[in-house]
Amino acid sequence: MSDGExxxxxxxxxxxxxxxxxxxxxxxxxxxxxxxxxxxxTEAELVRQFGVNRSTVREGIRVLEQSGLVRREAARKLFVxxxxxxxxxxxxxxxxxxxxxxxxxxxxxxxxxxxxAIEGAVAKADDGDIAALEDNHARAEAAVDDPVxxxxxxxxxxxxxxxxxxxxxxxxxxxxxxxxxFPTSEMICRKVAQGGRRMVEAHGQLIDSIRERDLDRAxxxxxxxVTDWKKGFERTGRSIDEPVExxxxxxxxxxxxx
Amino acid sequence: MSDGExxxxxxxxxxxxxxxxxxxxxxxxxxxxxxxxxxxxTEAELVRQFGVNRSTVREGIRVLEQSGLVRREAARKLFVxxxxxxxxxxxxxxxxxxxxxxxxxxxxxxxxxxxxAIEGAVAKADDGDIAALEDNHARAEAAVDDPVxxxxxxxxxxxxxxxxxxxxxxxxxxxxxxxxxFPTSEMICRKVAQGGRRMVEAHGQLIDSIRERDLDRAxxxxxxxVTDWKKGFERTGRSIDEPVExxxxxxxxxxxxx
DNA sequence: TCCCGTTACTTTGTCCGACAAACGGGCAAA
DNA sequence: TTTGCCCGTTTGTCGGACAAAGTAACGGGA
Numbered sequence: 388m389s390d391g392e393x394x395x396x397x398x399x400x401x402x403x404x405x406x407x408x409x410x411x412x413x414x415x416x417x418x419x420x421x422x423x424x425x426x427x428x429t430e431a432e433l434v435r436q437f438g439v440n441r442s443t444v445r446e447g448i449r450v451l452e453q454s455g456l457v458r459r460e461a462a463r464k465l466f467v468x469x470x471x472x473x474x475x476x477x478x479x480x481x482x483x484x485x486x487x488x489x490x491x492x493x494x495x496x497x498x499x500x501x502x503x504a505i506e507g508a509v510a511k512a513d514d515g516d517i518a519a520l521e522d523n524h525a526r527a528e529a530a531v532d533d534p535v536x537x538x539x540x541x542x543x544x545x546x547x548x549x550x551x552x553x554x555x556x557x558x559x560x561x562x563x564x565x566x567x568x569f570p571t572s573e574m575i576c577r578k579v580a581q582g583g584r585r586m587v588e589a590h591g592q593l594i595d596s597i598r599e600r601d602l603d604r605a606x607x608x609x610x611x612x613v614t615d616w617k618k619g620f621e622r623t624g625r626s627i628d629e630p631v632e633x634x635x636x637x638x639x640x641x642x643x644x645x
Numbered sequence: 646m647s648d649g650e651x652x653x654x655x656x657x658x659x660x661x662x663x664x665x666x667x668x669x670x671x672x673x674x675x676x677x678x679x680x681x682x683x684x685x686x687t688e689a690e691l692v693r694q695f696g697v698n699r700s701t702v703r704e705g706i707r708v709l710e711q712s713g714l715v716r717r718e719a720a721r722k723l724f725v726x727x728x729x730x731x732x733x734x735x736x737x738x739x740x741x742x743x744x745x746x747x748x749x750x751x752x753x754x755x756x757x758x759x760x761x762a763i764e765g766a767v768a769k770a771d772d773g774d775i776a777a778l779e780d781n782h783a784r785a786e787a788a789v790d791d792p793v794x795x796x797x798x799x800x801x802x803x804x805x806x807x808x809x810x811x812x813x814x815x816x817x818x819x820x821x822x823x824x825x826x827f828p829t830s831e832m833i834c835r836k837v838a839q840g841g842r843r844m845v846e847a848h849g850q851l852i853d854s855i856r857e858r859d860l861d862r863a864x865x866x867x868x869x870x871v872t873d874w875k876k877g878f879e880r881t882g883r884s885i886d887e888p889v890e891x892x893x894x895x896x897x898x899x900x901x902x903x
Numbered sequence: 904t905c906c907c908g909t910t911a912c913t914t915t916g917t918c919c920g921a922c923a924a925a926c927g928g929g930c931a932a933a
Numbered sequence: 934t935t936t937g938c939c940c941g942t943t944t945g946t947c948g949g950a951c952a953a954a955g956t957a958a959c960g961g962g963a
Binding site: 907909911912913914916918919925926929930931933 | 935937944946954955960
Binding site: 403404405440442443446 | 944
């Protein structure tokens with residue numbers, strides 16, 4: 388069954404009409420001729436311009452809507468919008484789960500990205516960022532014995548750190564992993580005594596480090612914080628080399644979807 | 646117009662039928678009841694099961710197809726598949742461009758991620774990974790005066806480094822930024838004499854470091870390599886704080902789409 | 904003149920029925 | 934074994950239709 392001969396020809400790919408509709412509109416957007424906020428016509432308008440059936444236009448629109456380039460506000464006109472990460476991130480997370488990545492992969496990546504984020508935060512955090520972090524920290528101190536609330540606050544804490552780096556690329560890069568990584572804190576806080584206390588302590592140290600622009604201290608505490616996660620995880624009896632399985636994700640992803 | 650009173654009710658969200666179709670199938674997949682490779686019925690079959698019109702089913706399918714959960718092979722039956730990153734990554738890149746992120750953001754993030762990747766590669770690269778890197782390096786040496794080919798090889802080199810880390814989460818995290826970052830090497834090689842030579846030299850040093858499992862040397866050269874990009878970029882006369890604009894991306898993204 | 908409710912029009916979401924093109928598979932001829 | 938043909942299935946596209954929900958215009962009352 389092995390084909391000894393190399394393929395001489397590419398498979399011919401005929402584009403469906405609805406794909407061409409989507410691509411045509413997409414080109415207008417990525418080229419800048421249509422800018423976020425601009426209106427695209429109504430479906431009837433597009434039917435007229437493209438000369439295809441409304442069903443065809445609608446399928447094309449679904450594609451664009453799905454990639455976040457186009458939105459429909461309250462059953463009204465279509466307009467261009469800048470796709471925001473969060474939709475894309477959760478899809479990325481799902482792709483990771485389905486690829487059966489392991490907790491170790493998550494852990495290693497989180498270490499790299501969270502260190503990067505804290506570094507940026509130390510360099511660039513402004514008063515507003517610090518205030519938001521302090522607010523989060525205060526709530527976490529109040530919820531130190533509530534694993535569910537604490538895991539949620541931890542997730543948000545790290546998102547705030549990333550936000551404080553004022554680097555949207557970094558913010559985006561860490562999100563798919565973060566979506567899977569931090570929610571597991573709940574499980575850890577539940578099983579490990581003092582887990583919550585250590586977490587809150589680390590958060591406090593990190594905020595102080597940012598306030599004092601002390602990069603070394605910040606890196607130290609972030610590394611410690613992420614390592615704590617790993618130790619805690621191992622103490623729950625699960626192997627760090629097992630895949631993040633669907634069952635786990637099912638609840639998580641569902642919760643993440645609002 | 647400020648609403649002093651807190652919202653008593655959530656806005657009621659009526660889900661369209663095609664959305665419910667998509668969500669129903671999606672739930673089956675994320676819950677694991679439908680696994681990659683499994684077949685979903687034909688459109689007619691779904692029409693029967695959901696009791697909606699075929700147009701509605703088709704719109705729902707477009708949504709799933711777009712998120713990469715479902716594929717249609719050569720005008721035949723629908724089946725579940727694990728969404729692979731590359732489609733998602735390019736959409737992420739587009740989101741970044743449209744958010745008008747700056748080259749500085751790209752640079753800082755690339756520094757973090759590429760250092761993470763080389764660290765993983767030093768720890769985990771196997772003979773196959775090293776062979777692939779050497780092959781890439783050999784070609785780069787041959788193309789040292791061809792900016793287009795060199796930029797392409799540089800992009801691939803870093804993807805191979807990430808691959809060698811055997812960490813799919815990290816591989817995914819770096820891709821959206823990498824898609825925008827490395828192609829600019831072309832511009833740099835074109836403008837900066839010796840730019841290509843330094844790049845190829847760095848690649849060689851990195852491969853050696855991996856082979857000898859010398860983490861410090863690897864980090865040193867990667868940092869130098871990425872810093873070189875920044876210096877080269879500044880020497881082209883553009884500001885690193887200007888946004889990655891559409892015009893630039895237009896050609897790039899187009900080239901990335903196959 | 905300004906406010907507000909009613910009315911008429913527009914647009915979307917869904918449905919129905921239809922047809923050409925492409926595919927898969929079976930079968931016969933070369 | 935290869936080639937050509939037939940036939941049922943499935944997708945892509947089409948035209949037309951209608952209810953619901955939005956928008957805009959209109960007209961009456963203060």
